[in-house]
Amino acid sequence: MGGASYTAPRSGTAFSRPGISAKLAAVPWTLVLLIAGVALAGTGMLFSITYDKPAEAGLPIAHLIRFGIAFVVMMVLAMVPLSVWSRLALPAYLVSLILLFAVELAGSVRGGAQRWLEIGPLAIQPSEFMKLALVLVLARYYHLAQAREGGGFMVHIPAAVLMLLPAALIFLQPDFGTTLTLLAAGGIIIFLAGLDWRFIATGIAVGVLSAPLIYNYALEDYQRGRVDIFLEQIVGHSSDALGDGYQIEQAKIAIGSGGLRGKGYLNGTQSQLDYIPEQHTDFVLTVIAEELGFFGVTGLLLAWGVILGWGLYIAMKCSSAFGRYAASGAVGMVAFYIVFNVGMVVGLLPVVGVPMPLVSYGGTAMLTVMSAFGLVLSVHIHRRETISRTGLL
Amino acid sequence: MARKTSKNFFKSARPAKQMLDPEFQFTRRALVAGGTAGALWLGLIGRFYQLQILNGDEYRRFAEENRIRLDLAPPQRGQILDRFGRPLASHRSAGRISIIREQAGDVESVLQSISKLIDLPEERQQRILRDAMRQASFLPTLVARELTYEDFARMKLHAAQLPGVEVEMGLTRSYPRGRDFAHVLGYVAKASQRDLTRLTDGMTASEATQASRLYRHPDMRTGRSGIEYVCDSWLTGRPGQKRVVTNAAGRIIEQLDSADLAPQAGQDVVITIDAELQRAVIERFGEESGAAVVMDVETGAILALVSTPAFDPNDFVNGISQADYDVLRGNDRSPLYHKAFDGMYPPGSTFKMVVATAALEAGVIDPRERVYCSGRYRFGNRTWACWKHGGHGSMDMRNAIKNSCDTYFYEVSQRMGIDKLAETARKFGFGNTWNIGLTGGAHGVVPDDAWKRETRGEPWYEGETLNVGIGQGYLSVTPLQLALMCARIARGGGVITPNLIHSGPQIDPGEDTQQPLEPEFIQRMQDGMFAVTGEWGGTARRSGDLGLGGVFMAGKTGTAQVRHITQAERNRGVISNDNLARHLRDHALFVGYAPHDAPKYAVAVVVEHGGGGSAVAAPVARDILAEAIRRDSRREPTVHQTASTGGTGQGAL
Structure with a gap:
C-alpha cells in the first residue's frame, strides 16, 4: 500500500489540502477495475437473457448506463474526506429515519409493499439511503464511544437501538430483504467493535436450541410444511415442484445442468426458455451457472472474494476508528448481499428478495452498492486522516 | 449469521475482560469475520460443486427430458x-x-x-x-x-x-x-x-x-x-x-x-341502455346521419345513445386494414365520430326555453307582456329577420315558444344581455361535459363577454347576443346536453346527473355546473312546449300525438343554420333548403318529452343537414318516444349474471 495518501490538515491550513489529482493517484485502480469487470459481466448475462426478446431488449443498455452513473457517484464519494463523512453521519441517519416514517405514513404501494416516497416526478426508496446512513452513524458512534468508555457491554446498547429502530420500520413496510441487510451491516460493526464473545455464544446457543422448540410448538401446520419442503430440497429434490418449490427447483435444474463448463454463452435452454421467474433480477446467477458452468460461477465468487477481502484490508489499514468501522460495515453489507443471494439461488436459504450486486438488473441496489464502494475507496485514500473524537454523535 | 468455531470462542472469552488496544482488537475481529466469510464462500462454492459436478448429469437429464x-x-x-x-x-x-x-x-x-x-x-x-x-x-x-x-x-x-x-x-x-x-x-x-x-x-x-x-x-x-x-x-x-x-x-x-x-x-x-330501443332509433334514422339521446327523466339514465352512421367494432378487434379505415375516414357522414357525445351543433330554436327561462330569471320581461313581430327586428344599424317573413304579430312568451318567434327572443335577449343568458345556460348544464364512462365528450360553447375576450381577444358586441338568443352564433351544444335540458324541463327544474353505467366501476362524474331552476318558470316552459305539439298552429302540431291512444309529447323544434348567411342573402329572404347542396343544408333538431302530463322520457334528436326541425326531426322524436313508452324501456333493469363469466361481482378490481 505504497501509494499517495492524504493526511488531514489541521484546521485552518487549507493550503496543505491536496488536489483531486493527488487523490486520484491514491485510488487503488486494480480494485476499481475488478468492480467494473463484475458489472460488465452482469451486462453480458443480461444480454444473453434478453437479446431475442424485443420487449426487454433495452435492459442491458439500461444496466450499463446505470452502472456508468453509479460509477461516477462512487468516484465522487471516494474524494470526500473522512471528516466530512463523519460529520454527515448523524444528519444522514436522521433524515433517512424521517423519510422512513414518511413512507410509513404517505408512501405509495408498489408490488404489495410500501417502500416508495413520491415527491413530484421522483420516486425514492428511503430504505436504500438508510443502509449507508446506518453504517456511517454506527461507525461514528463507536469512534466516539471508544474514546470515552473503551469497552463494556453497555456501550453496545445505543448502537443496537440505532440499528433496530430503522430495521423495525422497514420490517413493517414489509421489506424482509432490506431488514436483513440492515441487521447484517449493523451487526458486523457491533461485532467488530468487540461485542463480548460470551454474548455472541449465548445468542447462537439460544437460537440453535430454540429452533426445534419453535418448530414443534410455535408454528402452524402449513408453516411447518414450508420448513419441511425447504429442508427437503437442500439435500434432494422438492416434492412440491409445482408449489412453493417451483422457482427453487427450476433454478437448481438450470444451475445443475450447466455442469463444469456450462452450455455456452447464449445457449442455456432453461434460461432462454423462461423457466425461471425473476431471472434478470434476483435469479441472474442461474443464467451464469447454466451458460458458463461451475467455472463461471466460481470465477464470479472469486472476483467478489478478492474485492471484499481487499475492502476488509483497507478497513484494517485505516488509522481512524471511524474509517475502520465505516469501511468494514460497507464491505459487510455487500458480502451479506452476495451470501444471501447465492444462498437463495442454490436453495440453501429461503427466497428473500436480495439481488446479486452489480449483476442483477435494478437501479437502487446498484447505486447503494457503488456508494458503499465509494465509502471504502474514501477510507483508503484518507486512511491517515485524523478524525476528531469530540462532539455529539 | 456467522457461525463461530468453538476454538475461537474459548480463546477470546478470557481476554475480553482486560482492556485491549482497540486497533488490535479490530484487526483480530476483522480477521475472524473475514475467515467466517471465507468459509461461507467455500460452502457456497461447494454447493455449486454438488449441484453442477456431482449431480450435474441428473439435472441435465431433467433439463432435457421433462420440464415444467x-x-x-x-x-x-x-x-x-x-x-x-x-x-x-x-x-x-x-x-x-x-x-x-x-x-x-x-x-x-x-x-x-x-x-x-x-x-x-x-x-x-x-x-x-x-x-x-x-x-x-x-x-x-x-x-x-x-x-x-x-x-x-x-x-x-x-x-x-x-x-x-x-x-x-x-x-x-x-x-x-x-x-x-x-x-x-x-x-x-x-x-x-x-x-x-x-x-x-x-x-x-x-x-x-x-x-x-x-x-x-x-x-x-x-x-x-x-x-x-x-x-x-x-x-x-x-x-x-x-x-x-x-x-x-x-x-x-x-x-x-x-x-x-x-x-x-x-x-x-x-x-343503462335498452338495446332494442337503441336498435329502433337507428332503424328510424335510416339513411340519415345524426344523433339521438333518450333519457329517463327521473334517474338521468341514458336509455339510447345513438350516433349514425357508425362503424362495426368487430372490424377493429383483429386490427382493421388501412384501406377499410380510410373508407371510414373518408365518409362525409363521419361514421367514426360520436355525434351524440362529441358532436357540437348550434341548438337553433330548441334553445329558446333556455333564453325564456333566463329572461324570467333576469326579470326583464313579464310572461304576459307582448312583443310585436313584423318579421324584422332592428338593432343598431342592422336588421335581423324572423323566420316567418310576414311576421307573427303580437306575441306573449307562450305564443313565442309555440310559434318559435325569433323577434320575441331577439328582444328579450337584447334586454338581458349575454352574461345573464350564459349564466342560465350553464345552470341547465350547457358548456359542461360529464364523465359518463365514455372517452371524449365535448363541452360545447356557452359564449359570454369573458369567453370572447379570452378566445378572440375582442369584446362582446351586443348584436351577437341576438344570434345567441335564437340558438345561433358562437353557441354550440351537444345532443346529450339537449336531452338533459329537456329532461330537466320535464322534471320541473331539478338537477339530473346523466349516467350510462348501471353496474361497473365507480366513475367520478366530474364537475357539474347544473343548478336547480325555479319550478314556476319551468312550468311555463312545459306549457309552451306542449303548445308547440298540442295546439293548432304549434310548429310541431302534426307530431304531437304518439298514436298510443291519447299519449302526447311536448317538445320544441329547431333548425340550425350551418352556413354563414350574408347580409345580402338576408335581405333577399330565406333560400329553400332544397336548392342547396347537402352539406350546406340546415340541421334539423327536436327536443321533446312524453307523456306530456306525466313525463317519463326525454329525447333530443339531431338530423344532420335534414332541413327543418318541424318536418324532419319532430316525427323521428315522436316515433322514438312512442317506442320507448311501448317498450317500457325505463323499467327496472333485470340483469342475470351469465354463467360464462364466473368470478364476477367479487368486488376485486
Whole structure:
C-alpha cells in the first residue's frame, strides 16, 4: 500500500489540502477495475437473457448506463474526506429515519409493499439511503464511544437501538430483504467493535436450541410444511415442484445442468426458455451457472472474494476508528448481499428478495452498492486522516 | 449469521475482560469475520460443486427430458350487457393456428405443408415468416385465425406431424350488435407499444415485463375507446398461470391444472341502455346521419345513445386494414365520430326555453307582456329577420315558444344581455361535459363577454347576443346536453346527473355546473312546449300525438343554420333548403318529452343537414318516444349474471 495518501490538515491550513489529482493517484485502480469487470459481466448475462426478446431488449443498455452513473457517484464519494463523512453521519441517519416514517405514513404501494416516497416526478426508496446512513452513524458512534468508555457491554446498547429502530420500520413496510441487510451491516460493526464473545455464544446457543422448540410448538401446520419442503430440497429434490418449490427447483435444474463448463454463452435452454421467474433480477446467477458452468460461477465468487477481502484490508489499514468501522460495515453489507443471494439461488436459504450486486438488473441496489464502494475507496485514500473524537454523535 | 468455531470462542472469552488496544482488537475481529466469510464462500462454492459436478448429469437429464414451465393464462374479459342483460360485448371461440419458430426449425417448409391443408397464399406466408423472425424464437406467431370448422378439424388432425405448430381454440371479443353500439362500447385491439407504456405506468420493472408478456398473448386485448377503454381494468380481470410440462424443444406435452393459479375472469359492466330501443332509433334514422339521446327523466339514465352512421367494432378487434379505415375516414357522414357525445351543433330554436327561462330569471320581461313581430327586428344599424317573413304579430312568451318567434327572443335577449343568458345556460348544464364512462365528450360553447375576450381577444358586441338568443352564433351544444335540458324541463327544474353505467366501476362524474331552476318558470316552459305539439298552429302540431291512444309529447323544434348567411342573402329572404347542396343544408333538431302530463322520457334528436326541425326531426322524436313508452324501456333493469363469466361481482378490481 505504497501509494499517495492524504493526511488531514489541521484546521485552518487549507493550503496543505491536496488536489483531486493527488487523490486520484491514491485510488487503488486494480480494485476499481475488478468492480467494473463484475458489472460488465452482469451486462453480458443480461444480454444473453434478453437479446431475442424485443420487449426487454433495452435492459442491458439500461444496466450499463446505470452502472456508468453509479460509477461516477462512487468516484465522487471516494474524494470526500473522512471528516466530512463523519460529520454527515448523524444528519444522514436522521433524515433517512424521517423519510422512513414518511413512507410509513404517505408512501405509495408498489408490488404489495410500501417502500416508495413520491415527491413530484421522483420516486425514492428511503430504505436504500438508510443502509449507508446506518453504517456511517454506527461507525461514528463507536469512534466516539471508544474514546470515552473503551469497552463494556453497555456501550453496545445505543448502537443496537440505532440499528433496530430503522430495521423495525422497514420490517413493517414489509421489506424482509432490506431488514436483513440492515441487521447484517449493523451487526458486523457491533461485532467488530468487540461485542463480548460470551454474548455472541449465548445468542447462537439460544437460537440453535430454540429452533426445534419453535418448530414443534410455535408454528402452524402449513408453516411447518414450508420448513419441511425447504429442508427437503437442500439435500434432494422438492416434492412440491409445482408449489412453493417451483422457482427453487427450476433454478437448481438450470444451475445443475450447466455442469463444469456450462452450455455456452447464449445457449442455456432453461434460461432462454423462461423457466425461471425473476431471472434478470434476483435469479441472474442461474443464467451464469447454466451458460458458463461451475467455472463461471466460481470465477464470479472469486472476483467478489478478492474485492471484499481487499475492502476488509483497507478497513484494517485505516488509522481512524471511524474509517475502520465505516469501511468494514460497507464491505459487510455487500458480502451479506452476495451470501444471501447465492444462498437463495442454490436453495440453501429461503427466497428473500436480495439481488446479486452489480449483476442483477435494478437501479437502487446498484447505486447503494457503488456508494458503499465509494465509502471504502474514501477510507483508503484518507486512511491517515485524523478524525476528531469530540462532539455529539 | 456467522457461525463461530468453538476454538475461537474459548480463546477470546478470557481476554475480553482486560482492556485491549482497540486497533488490535479490530484487526483480530476483522480477521475472524473475514475467515467466517471465507468459509461461507467455500460452502457456497461447494454447493455449486454438488449441484453442477456431482449431480450435474441428473439435472441435465431433467433439463432435457421433462420440464415444467409456467405459462401465462390470460383472463377472460368481462361482458358488457344492456339494462336487461342482453350481451353487447362478449366473446366467441374461433380456431387459430400459430407457429413457434424455435420448435418448427425450418419455418418456411412447415408453412408450405400448412398451405396444402388450408388456404394460405404465398404473400401471407412471407409475412408470417417476417413476423416470426422479428420476435423471440420461443414466442408463437399467428398463422391463421377464424378458421372454419372444417379447416380447424383438418389442422387438428395433422398438427402432430407439423413441428412447432399449435392449433387451438381462442376467444375473440365480439360485438353481437355490431354498429348499434360502436360509439358507446368503443372497441378492443391488440396492445400497441403506446398501450403498453400506458398500461405498465407505475409498475416495477419485473411487473412491467410480466404485463407486456401477458399482452402479447394472442387472446389478450385492451380497450381503445368507449366503455372498453374507461372500464378496462374492471373488464380485464387478473391473469393466472398454467403449469405445463414440455419436452426438450419446449412443446407442451401436458397441462397441469391447479385452481389457485387459475385466471380470474373480468367483471361484467351493465349499462343503462335498452338495446332494442337503441336498435329502433337507428332503424328510424335510416339513411340519415345524426344523433339521438333518450333519457329517463327521473334517474338521468341514458336509455339510447345513438350516433349514425357508425362503424362495426368487430372490424377493429383483429386490427382493421388501412384501406377499410380510410373508407371510414373518408365518409362525409363521419361514421367514426360520436355525434351524440362529441358532436357540437348550434341548438337553433330548441334553445329558446333556455333564453325564456333566463329572461324570467333576469326579470326583464313579464310572461304576459307582448312583443310585436313584423318579421324584422332592428338593432343598431342592422336588421335581423324572423323566420316567418310576414311576421307573427303580437306575441306573449307562450305564443313565442309555440310559434318559435325569433323577434320575441331577439328582444328579450337584447334586454338581458349575454352574461345573464350564459349564466342560465350553464345552470341547465350547457358548456359542461360529464364523465359518463365514455372517452371524449365535448363541452360545447356557452359564449359570454369573458369567453370572447379570452378566445378572440375582442369584446362582446351586443348584436351577437341576438344570434345567441335564437340558438345561433358562437353557441354550440351537444345532443346529450339537449336531452338533459329537456329532461330537466320535464322534471320541473331539478338537477339530473346523466349516467350510462348501471353496474361497473365507480366513475367520478366530474364537475357539474347544473343548478336547480325555479319550478314556476319551468312550468311555463312545459306549457309552451306542449303548445308547440298540442295546439293548432304549434310548429310541431302534426307530431304531437304518439298514436298510443291519447299519449302526447311536448317538445320544441329547431333548425340550425350551418352556413354563414350574408347580409345580402338576408335581405333577399330565406333560400329553400332544397336548392342547396347537402352539406350546406340546415340541421334539423327536436327536443321533446312524453307523456306530456306525466313525463317519463326525454329525447333530443339531431338530423344532420335534414332541413327543418318541424318536418324532419319532430316525427323521428315522436316515433322514438312512442317506442320507448311501448317498450317500457325505463323499467327496472333485470340483469342475470351469465354463467360464462364466473368470478364476477367479487368486488376485486
